[in-house]
Amino acid sequence: MQLRCDDRHVISDIVFASYGTTLGSCQHFSTGQCHADSSLSVVSNACLGRNNCSIEVSNAAFGSDPCQYTIKTLAVEASCKLSSNTGKSQL
Numbered sequence: 001m002q003l004r005c006d007d008r009h010v011i012s013d014i015v016f017a018s019y020g021t022t023l024g025s026c027q028h029f030s031t032g033q034c035h036a037d038s039s040l041s042v043v044s045n046a047c048l049g050r051n052n053c054s055i056e057v058s059n060a061a062f063g064s065d066p067c068q069y070t071i072k073t074l075a076v077e078a079s080c081k082l083s084s085n086t087g088k089s090q091l
Helices: 039-047
Strands: 002-004 009-020 052-054 073-082
Touching: 009 039, 039 052, 039 073
Parallel strands: none
Antiparallel strands: 002 052, 009 073
């Protein structure tokens, strides 16, 4: 999965993340019966403070298979904000 903010913005918050059988849709997600407990930390570690990020959607990326023999997806809701580095040169 790839997340990306507009130019000069960074991912400031992971509002929701679930690898498993997520219910609902954007702004109304909830975890289903199958959910990897590591979902929020995996996505946060990969994405917070970055303009864009890529997360591997697999059992290995989330530490284990939260429910065998079940098709799983990754659902993420993230917020972006204007980067505090805007206008500053970067080395």
